[in-house]
Amino acid sequence: MCGVVGLIGEDQAGEKLYPALFALQHRGQDAAGILSYDFERCQFHLEKGLGLVEDVFTSERRQRLKGSMALGHTRYSTIGSVDKEDLQPIFLSYPYGIGMIHNGNVTNYDEIVDYLRDRKLRRTFSRNDLEILMHMVAVGLASRKESADIAGNLSASVKELLQQVQGAYSAIGMLADHGLFAFCDMNGIRPLLIGRKRQGDKYSYCFASEKQVFFGLGFEYWRDLRPGELVLVDKDLNFQSSVLTEKKPRPCMFEWIYFAGSETEWHGRPVYEVRLKLGEILAQECQKQGIDVDLVAPVPDTSRAAACRLAEVLERPYREVLIKNRYVQRSFIVNEPEVRKMMVNLKLSPVQSEIKGKKILLVDDSIVRGTTSNRIVRLLREAGAEKVYLASTCPPIRHPCFYGIDFPEGESLVAHKRSEAEVARILEVDGLVFLPLNRLQEGLGLSSLCSACLDGDYPVPVSSENFLRTRNLNLGGEL
Numbered sequence: 122m123c124g125v126v127g128l129i130g131e132d133q134a135g136e137k138l139y140p141a142l143f144a145l146q147h148r149g150q151d152a153a154g155i156l157s158y159d160f161e162r163c164q165f166h167l168e169k170g171l172g173l174v175e176d177v178f179t180s181e182r183r184q185r186l187k188g189s190m191a192l193g194h195t196r197y198s199t200i201g202s203v204d205k206e207d208l209q210p211i212f213l214s215y216p217y218g219i220g221m222i223h224n225g226n227v228t229n230y231d232e233i234v235d236y237l238r239d240r241k242l243r244r245t246f247s248r249n250d251l252e253i254l255m256h257m258v259a260v261g262l263a264s265r266k267e268s269a270d271i272a273g274n275l276s277a278s279v280k281e282l283l284q285q286v287q288g289a290y291s292a293i294g295m296l297a298d299h300g301l302f303a304f305c306d307m308n309g310i311r312p313l314l315i316g317r318k319r320q321g322d323k324y325s326y327c328f329a330s331e332k333q334v335f336f337g338l339g340f341e342y343w344r345d346l347r348p349g350e351l352v353l354v355d356k357d358l359n360f361q362s363s364v365l366t367e368k369k370p371r372p373c374m375f376e377w378i379y380f381a382g383s384e385t386e387w388h389g390r391p392v393y394e395v396r397l398k399l400g401e402i403l404a405q406e407c408q409k410q411g412i413d414v415d416l417v418a419p420v421p422d423t424s425r426a427a428a429c430r431l432a433e434v435l436e437r438p439y440r441e442v443l444i445k446n447r448y449v450q451r452s453f454i455v456n457e458p459e460v461r462k463m464m465v466n467l468k469l470s471p472v473q474s475e476i477k478g479k480k481i482l483l484v485d486d487s488i489v490r491g492t493t494s495n496r497i498v499r500l501l502r503e504a505g506a507e508k509v510y511l512a513s514t515c516p517p518i519r520h521p522c523f524y525g526i527d528f529p530e531g532e533s534l535v536a537h538k539r540s541e542a543e544v545a546r547i548l549e550v551d552g553l554v555f556l557p558l559n560r561l562q563e564g565l566g567l568s569s570l571c572s573a574c575l576d577g578d579y580p581v582p583v584s585s586e587n588f589l590r591t592r593n594l595n596l597g598g599e600l
Contacts (some may be wrong), residue, residue: 122147122148122149122197122223122336122380122525122526123148123149123194123195123196123197123209123222123223123224123225123330123525124144124146124147124148124149124194124329124330124359125133125145125192125194125222125223125224125291125292125293125313125328125329125330125331126141126143126145126193126194126195126293126327126328126330126334127191127192127193127194127222127293127294127295127301127303127327127328127329128137128141128190128192128193128296128300128301128325128326128327128328128338129189129191129300129325129327129354129356129358130189130190130317130318130320130323130325130326130354130358131325131327132189132322133186133187133188134157134189134190134191134460135155135156135157135166135168135183135185135186135187135191136183136184136186137185137191137338137582138155138157138191138192139174139178139183139193140337141156141329141337141338142155142193142194143174143336144173144331144333144334144336144337145193145195145329145330145331146173146174146195147382147497148193148195148197148224148330148331148380149195149196150173150197150207151169151171151195151196151197151198152172152177152195152196152329152441152586153169153172153174153177153178153194153196153432154167154168154169154170154177154193154196154208154210154222155167155168155169155175155178155191155192155193155194155195155208155210156169156190156191156192156193156210156212156220156222156295156578157181157186157187157188157190157191157192157294157483158185158188158190158218158220158297159188159189160188160189160190160298160356161188161588162187162188162189162286162408162461163298164187164286164295165212165218165220165297166185166186166187166188167210167212167220168182168183168185168186168521169194169208169209170205170208171205171208173438174195177558178491181277183329184404186302187577190295190300190301192210192220192221192222192294192295193210193222193400193546194208194209194210194222194360196208196209196567197527201472201493202504202588204247204248206246206247206248207247207248207313208210209221209222209223209248209249209251211249211251211252211253211255212255213256213259215259215263215532216259216262216263216296217262217271217296217297217298217299218296218297219255219258219259219262219294219295219296219297220294220295220297220308221249221251221254221255221258221292221293221294221295222292222293222294223250223251223254223290223291223292223293223563224290224291224311224312224313224330225250225261225288225289225290225291225292225306225310225311225524226250226288226289227250227254227286227287227290227524227582228286228287228288228523228524228583229286229287229288230250230253231300233253233285233286233292234253234367235259236285237253237256237257237260241256241260243256243259243260244280248290250514253286254282254286254290254292255294256327256465257278257282257286258278258279258282259280260278261274261275261277261278261279261281262275262278262476262549263275265278266295267345267395271296271571272300272353272355272361272370275296275302275351275353276351276353277364278367278441279302279304279351280351280365280367280435282304283304283306283307283349283365284366285364285375287581287583288306288523288524288581289306289308289310289311289373289524289525289580289581290302290306290310290311290379291303291304291305291306291311291312291313291330291346291572292304292305293313295326295574298356298503299355299356300354300355301321301326301328301345301353301354302351302352302353302354303315303328303346303351303352303409304346304349304351304352304365304447305319305346305347305348305349305350306348306349306581307348307349307366307367307368308348308368308369308370308371308571308580308581309345309346309348309349309370309371309372310371310372310373310524310571310580310581311346311373311524311525311594312327312330312331312345312372312376312381312387313328313329313330313346313458314328314330314331314332314335314343314344314345314346314347314375314385314387315327315342315343315344315345315346316328316332316334316335316338316340316341316342317340317341317343318338318340318341320358323357323358323359324358324360325340325343325358326350326354326358327340328346329381331381331382331385332385332386332404332572333385336384336414338345342386345387345388346399347364347367347370348362348364348368348370349365349366349367349573350362350363350365350367351363351364351365362499365540368514368580369569370569371569371570371571371580372387372388372389372567372570373462373524373526373570373571374442374515374537374561374565374570374572374575375418375425375487375515375522375526375572375574376392377390377392377395377396377499377565378399378423378486378487378514378515379423379487379515383396383423383426383464388567389419390566390567393426395565396423396424396427396430396467396486396514396565397426397427397429397430397445397531397565398430398564399427399431399514399556399561399564400426400427400428400429400430400431400434400484401434402515402556402560402563402564402566403427403431403432403436403484403512403513403514403554403556404433404435405434405484406512406554406555406556406557406560407431407433407435407510407512407554410552412482412510412552412554413480414435414437414479414480414481414482414508414510415437415438415479415480415481415483416437416438416439416440416442416475416479416480416481416482417431417437417439417440417481417482418439418440418441418442418443418475418481418482418483418484418573419431419441419443419483419485420469420483420484420485420486420493420494421441421443421444421445421469422432422445423486424484424485424486425512427484427486427514428484431482431484431512436484437482440472440475440530442471442472442474442475442476442504443469443470443471443472443474443477443497443500444469444470444471445468445469446468446469446470447465448452456524469497469500470503471503471504472504473505476501476504476505476506477504477505477506477586478505478506478507479499479506479507480506480507480508480510481508481509481510481511482510482511482512483497483501483511483512484512484513484514485511485512486513486514486515487491487513487514487515487518488511488513488515488517488535488536488544488548488555489518489528489533489534489535489537490528490533490535491535491547494535494548495510495547495548495549498511498548498549499549502549507548508551509550509551510550510551510552510553510554511545511548511550511553511554512553512555513553513554513555513556514556514561514564515555515556515561515575516546516555516556516557516558516561516572517536517541517555517575518534518536518574518575519531519534519536519537519538519574519575519577520537520573520574520575520576521534521574522536522572522573523579523581524571524575524581525584526574528574530544535547535548541553541555558575558576559573561575586600
C-alpha cells in the first residue's frame with residue numbers, strides 16, 4: 122500500500138516531508154522518495170531509494186531538498202520485484218517540468234502503453250503505472266502549449282486521462298514554476314485528503330493518503346478529494362478545483378479494515394470508530410453461534426480496537442496473548458511466500474502464561490491467504506490453548522483485487538471457492554466467524570463501497586486473465 126503526500130507553501134517543504142513520511146510508513150516499506158522544487162532557483166531536487174524512510178534519507182540527503190513545494194512517497198509493490206527504476210517520485214522535463222507520485226493500479230496498462238508509443242511517440246523507461254499517468258498529463262499539456270491558460274490546459278489534460286486510463290488511482294503532481302495539483306479516479310477508490318494551514322490571507326496546502334500527516338505538519342484536515350476531481354494550487358497559493366468526470370463513489374473497504382492507520386478518517390468515517398463498531402457487530406455474530414470462551418485476544422495491531430469492543434460486548438477479559446516484534450515489517454505486504462512465512466514466525470511471540478488451558482477467541486482484521494492465521498493458531502495450540510476460535514472483522518475474501526492490493530490471483534485466497542466450514546478446517550480452528558457483508562456496510566455506515574474482493578462486483582471491469590498476463594510482463598502495479 123503506497124503512501125503519498127504533497128506540500129506547497131512551506132519553507133523547506135522537502136525536509137518537512139521526511140517526518141511526514143513516517144506517518145505513512147505502514148502503507149509502504151519497500152522504498153521511499155521525495156521530490157522538491159525551488160521556485161527561486163527553478164530547480165528540482167530528488168532523493169529516493171530502497172528501504173525504510175529512515176534508511177533512505179540521511180541528514181545530508183534531506184538538506185538537498187530545497188524549495189517550498191514537494192512530493193513524498195512510501196512504496197509498496199503489489200506485483201513483482203522492487204526495481205530502482207520503478208521508485209517514486211519521477212519527473213519529466215517537458216513540458217514545463219512535471220513531477221508526480223501515485224497510489225493505485227492501472228488496469229488497462231498495455232492499452233495505454235500502446236497508445237503512448239504508437240500515437241504519441243513516447244516510450245516508457247520503467248514498469249510503473251505512474252509513468253504512464255505522467256505521460257498522459259504531459260501529452261495533454263504539450264498539445265495545448267500555445268495557450269497561456271495553464272489551469273485550463275491541465276484540466277483538459279487530466280479529463281482526457283480520466284476518460285482513457287482505467288483503474289484505481291490517486292495522484293499528486295507538480296508543474297515547475299506553476300504549482301501543485303492532485304486528482305483521483307472517477308470512482309474515488311483510493312484515498313486522498315486535503316489539509317491546509319493559514320498563511321496570512323491565504324493557506325498553504327497539503328495532500329495526503331491519511332489524516333495524521335496533517336497533524337504532524339501542523340495542518341488542519343479540510344476535506345477529501347472527490348472522485349474525478351482535479352485540484353490545482355498555484356505558486357501564489359490560489360486554490361482551484363473542478364470535478365471533471367464522476368461516477369458513484371466506491372471507496373475501498375479495505376482501508377478501514379486493514380490498511381489505514383487508526384488515526385485517520387475517510388468519507389467522514391473515522392477508522393478507529395469504524396473498527397470499534399465492527400467489533401461490536403462481530404460480537405453479535407459470535408453470540409449467534411454460541412461461542413463460549415475464556416478470553417478475547419487480538420492479532421496485533423490492526424484488530425486491537427475491534428477486539429477490545431468485542432470483549433466488552435461478550436463480557437470476557439481482553440488479553441494480549443501475542444507480542445509483536447516491532448522491528449519486523451507487516452507480513453501481508455511481503456511479496457515472497459517463503460519470506461512471508463519466516464516473517465510470521467519472527468513477528469509474533471506467544472505469552473504462554475495467558476494461553477495455557479484457555480479457550481481463546483482470536484480477533485483478526487481479515488483472513489487473506491490464511492498462511493498467517495494458520496501459523497498463529499498453531500502457535501497458540503503449541504503454547505497450551507485448550508481451544509482456539511477465530512473471528513474476522515472482514516467477510517470472506519473470495520475474489521482477486523486488481524486495484525492495487527496484493528492478491529491479484531483468486532487461487533491464492535484461502536476462501537476462494539471454499540465454504541466457511543472448509544476454511545475453518547484449513548485454518549485448524551475450533552470455530553470461525555466472518556462478518557457478513559451487509560453488516561460490514563452497516564459498520565462502515567456506507568452502502569456504496571468497492572468490495573469487489575468480497576462479492577466480485579468490480580467498479581472498473583477487468584479481465585483476470587488479461588490483467589495477470591500484463592502484470593507478468595510488466596510488473597507495474599503498486600499501491
